[in-house]
Amino acid sequence: LYPDPTWNFVFGQASLRERVGVFSFARYDPAFYGEARTDEYYRLLLHRSCKVLAHETGHMFGLYHCIYYHCLMNGSNHLKESDARPMHLCPVCLRKLHYSIGFDIAGRYHELARFYKTTGFEKEAGWINNRLKKILQ
Numbered sequence: 001l002y003p004d005p006t007w008n009f010v011f012g013q014a015s016l017r018e019r020v021g022v023f024s025f026a027r028y029d030p031a032f033y034g035e036a037r038t039d040e041y042y043r044l045l046l047h048r049s050c051k052v053l054a055h056e057t058g059h060m061f062g063l064y065h066c067i068y069y070h071c072l073m074n075g076s077n078h079l080k081e082s083d084a085r086p087m088h089l090c091p092v093c094l095r096k097l098h099y100s101i102g103f104d105i106a107g108r109y110h111e112l113a114r115f116y117k118t119t120g121f122e123k124e125a126g127w128i129n130n131r132l133k134k135i136l137q
Contacts, residue, residue, distance in 0.1 A: 072093070
C-alpha cells in the first residue's frame with residue numbers, strides 16, 4: 001500500500017472521517033522478503049493480521065497513534081516495530097475507545113480471551129486473563 005507518493009509503504013491505512021480502512025498481507029509474508037515460510041507461517045500471518053486489523057479499526061473508531069504507553073495503537077514504520085506492538089490497548093486508548101463507542105470492558109476481555117485461546121495466542125490470552133483478574137477483584 002502506498003497512500004502517498006512520498007511514503008515507501010504502509011501496513012494498513014484507515015480514515016477517521018470516512019471510517020474506512022484497508023490493509024495488505026504482502027509485507028507480513030516472509031516470502032515478500034525472500035525468506036522461506038516456516039511451519040508457523042499461517043499462525044504468524046493471522047497474528048500480524050489481527051494486530052493491523054485491530055489497529056486500523058481503532059483509527060476508524062477515532063483513535064490516533066498512541067504516544068503514552070506500549071499499545072496496539074502505537075505507530076510502526078517497519079515489520080520489527082509492528083511485531084513488537086502488543087495486541088491490546090493501553091489504559092488511555094481503552095478509555096478513549098470506551099468513551100467513543102461504549103461497551104462492557106470485562107465482556108470484551110472475556111470474548112478476547114476466548115478468541116486468543118482458540119487461535120493459540122497464549123501470550124495474549126495470559127495478558128487478558130491477568131487483566132480480567134484485576135478488573136473482577
